[in-house]
Amino acid sequence: MRTFPEETPTPPSRNGGRPRLAKKFRNWLMNAPGVAATDRLDAVVDRAVARALAPDLAAVEGLLDALRAAPRDAKAPWPETAIEDYLVCARAVVFRTLGLTLFDTQMLAAANMLRGTVVEMATGEGKTLVGALVAGAQALSGSRVHVLTVNDYLARRDAAWMGPYFEAIGVSAASVTATMGPAARRTAYLADVVYVSVSELGFDVLRDRTVTDPAETVLQPLDACIVDEIDSVLVDEATVPLVLAGRARTELQSVDVADFVKSLRADVEFTVEADKRNVSLTDAGIDRAEARWPGVELYSAAGTPLFSSINVALHAQVLLQRDVDYIVRDGQAQIISDSRGRVASLQRWPDGLQAAVETKEGLATTEHGEVLDQLLVRDLIRSFATVTGMSGTAVAVAEYLRTNYTLDAGPIPPHKPCIRKDLPELIYATSAQRDAAVVAAVLAAHATGQPVLIGTHDVATSERFAALLRDKKVDAAVLNARNDGVEAEIIAQAGRKGAVTVSTQMAGRGTDILLGGTDATAAGHREVAALGGLLVMVVGRFYSPRLDAQLKGRAGRQGDPGAGVIYSSVEDPAANGQESHGLELSGSVEGETDDAGLVTRAGVSKLLDRAQRLAEQERFTTQENSWKYNELIAYQRRVVLSERSDVLTRDAAALEPFEGEAHLAELRAELGEAGVVHVCRQVLLFALDSLWSDHLALLSEQRAAIHLRALGRQNPLDEYRKETILAFEGLLERANDSARDMLAALHPVNGSVDLEAAGLRRASSTWTYVVNEDPFGSQSDQIVKWLLKKMGR
Structure with missing residues (x-):
């Protein structure tokens, strides 16, 4: 979040400058499962804004002392009178220490979070400051607060950035990062407010579980938790286990099948399912394997190790793509998070699959580990007495949050009305035609000076677009897993006049795109706004509409103009496997396209909407099954x-x-x-x-x-x-x-x-396993499928 300091606090108004939610929309909120009507606290915020006009510092200190002294059940929502008093103090202290004037929408968000509601706030609306307001309030009431971020950079940055505010209200704050040793961690966790990534906190929980001396523990009680990008953490990563591992006491049995698997023929000796999540041998492939290893029957107890090795190697060879699912860097195969677009630090595939990928790439295989304990992210979050959080797309999973975490979510209106134009989706017959259309649109926008952000799924696609644009004499900044260490600098300049940026998924990057760039004058900002603001082009739908929305949400921050559009093709992953949902899209569209390949058939976008929703629901079902x-x-x-x-x-x-x-x-x-x-x-x-x-x-x-x-x-x-x-x-x-x-x-x-x-x-090593309910089709499932086929079922 970034706002420009003002000379004096903005004048109050009875409605706080907030556009009221339309009555129809408000009624819908009241009935939607898991969705909270956040405007119930409008009056509390309005009173706090009015009282904060000319703050008396002595009065502020008196209110803070009263808040500290008030007895409060840590698990109970804050009473409205206490929220009002705290917001009065916060508005005055934030301006004095950070030079910022709190938006009343930020105050409304903090008020709702103190009442236990997860809030949805658009990009650029100041979620970082809202998180600090809530953390400060909870710490004043005696809770030990953990603010969970998505990476070490944000944990370190936010603790330092919000530090003056915490100090002014008498609350200590610190951050925990991967580079810190036990002593430094122990000291940091003594702070009232601790900023830490989800994975680092989980690893510390696991390490504390294995100490042999009470003095070795680093953690304090897990009281209150504030989760940034809460839907990403509690939904997308809920079943990724954090794992404490040590060197195995026995060696993993391995069978060298890499060369054999490379020689197998697609659709003859192996088939790939429509959703491209599973690959399996055909009868011809089984016959060839048994000919290659005479005397071994794959579907038998004796053949299980070989069968498993073949399946794992086949998955690595066929389904896991370099520069899509992983990159090779520093002699290692590093996994890319599909929800964040970054390298997933300390993540690896389960033993066997990790080695298969390393063998495929000619890398040294990593040491086989033994799991000593593991912790699902979901169980980590549920260890806290109270949980809340914020995100740009929380309402879309409100029902999920209520069902699995007993949390409600509600939307906070933007500080200024959003005027971003969400343009109709453009669907092409082929990915090549889609890419050509994207490049042509970029060239047209670039010629006017309008900044462009191209959102892609993976490293390979981002680099392909950068190359296509270079061929057209357009230099594009590329942000992907290869250079995520400089992401803040790249994103900060993506709003400059004439800038073209190609990026993988943008969730949780923590930096706003300002029109004109970070050093822009008011005139520079107006110049880019006059050109239409930031244009976001999403190349192919993501597996969840929330990720599409996050990308488009980069445009139109705080009332700025901007536009977002999705370019899809019938060949995209989102269009694959439609038949399994009773949808007929992946067939031929010949005769239903224009000269550029744009599909003219009516209703295709709605079919993709439905397929995307069904695919996400399948992911939810898989998670729930895993929890069971x-x-x-x-x-x-x-x-x-x-x-x-x-x-x-x-x-x-x-x-x-x-x-x-x-x-x-x-x-x-x-x-x-x-x-x-x-x-x-x-x-x-x-x-x-x-x-x-x-x-x-x-x-x-x-x-x-x-x-x-x-x-x-x-x-x-x-x-x-x-x-x-x-x-x-x-x-x-x-x-x-x-x-x-x-x-x-x-x-x-x-x-x-x-x-x-x-x-x-x-053991001392830690990593996370990338584990799905069935990440590559276990050998037992392959056996079940084969037997059912033989039985004619």
Whole structure:
């Protein structure tokens, strides 16, 4: 968010300068599932604006003291009187410390968030400052606040930028980033308000779960959480697990199938499903594999490792595309987040698929890891006592947020009416014709000086457009996963006269596009506005209409002119697989296009709308299914963590499993009471953590094969839950038995025990697995499909 400081606060008005929501729209809001009517707090904001005309600093301090002293239930929404008093203070302090005048719409957003509502605010409306207002209020009431961002850059920037405001109201603030060590993290988490990326917080939760000394923990209680780009975090990334891993105790069995897979013929020996999410061998492919490895029947227990290796290598070869799904940089295959367009830091595919991609690209394969624990982003967020947040596209998933997080979302009107023109979608018969039309439109706009932003899906497409434009003597700035480290500088200048910028997905970039550029004068701003403002061209629909809206939302910030248009083709991913939804679009459109390939058939855009909605609903269903499989594991994890906490904090709990053991008396004599407590605690924690890791590995194997139960008319989910319960029974007792065996094998030397030499080594590496419900079609699913085919079903 950026606004220009004013000499004096803007005069108040009874309506705060806000355009009132139309009655019809307001009525719709009242009835839409999960959507909150945010204008209910209009009067509170209006009173606060009126009271903030000429702030008396002594009166402001008095109000802040009263807010600190007022008893408040951290889980309860703020009362309206307290919100009004706080906004009076905030308006005065923000102007004094940051040189900014709060928009009344920003105050309305903060008021609604303090009442527990997620707010939708357009790009450029000041979400960063709103987040700081809410964080400051929650901290004043005694809560420890975490503001969750999408990356380290924003965490560091926002904590520093909002720092003067927090200091003025008596609240400490800090940021946590990936480069910080344990001591620095521990200090930062002591602050009242902590800015931290979702992944870094998740990793710290996992590391705290594995400490062997209470002094090693870095986190404080998880009270209040404010999530920036909340729909991206709670919807798009909800089932991406944060994983704590260590070097595997056993080597992963591998079969070299890369050359074999490269020789397979499409539509003959393998087929790709219409949605391009799964690839599978045909009967001809199976026959060829069994001829290549004589004596091995793929659909048998003995053939499972080979079958799995072939499927994984085939997925890597056919479905994962370089410069689309990943880039190769610094000798590594680095995954690109499909919702952010950036390199997904510390992410990797599950073991086997990661190695297959590295083999495909001729890279050194990474070390095989062993999962010690994992945490879904959804479960991390639900660990907080209170959650709220903001986004530019939250209302579109309001029903989802209510169903899965008991959160409502509501729209905040813009500070100035949005005059952006959303132009009709242009759909072409082929992607080549679509691209030619985009280039022609860019040249036409560029000739007038109008700035243009081209939004693409992937690195390859962004670079292809940059090359096409260079051929036409137009230099375009390119922002994608290769150079995301300079994204702020590129985005900040995308509004200059004559600028052409090609970018991948823009969610959560945290920098506004100002007409005329960041250093533009008022005259420069007016000049670009007169040219029509920023023109955004979306090349091909994204998997979610929210991502399309985020891109188009880059134009028209704070009442500026601008325009957005989507260029699609019948060959785009959004048009693929229409038949599976009962839609007939991907067939020929011959005779229904003009000379440039523009489709003239009526209703095609509506078909794409429907397909896009259905595809997103499928993603939601997949997530919900994944959560159902994880619910029981989450409960079992709580049981283990409770036991672990007891062992970690009570000497008696650490010694209890070993009482009566003769070896314990010998160790006491050698090590003393404190020494034997330390050793027993380390051994018991190691045994508990190891068995939990083994339990997760076992459940992963069961999950991969559980779909076979469908052949016997059993419910896979019910069967998985039964297996999960059986696998967990007696785990704590087995941990005690294992710990007694390990303790018996320990022998002190010179009054101490070398635990690491005895094999009690702790993991330190962390990454996230890119995991879907079924990321590439498990071997069991392939078997089910094959058997059903043979059975004629």
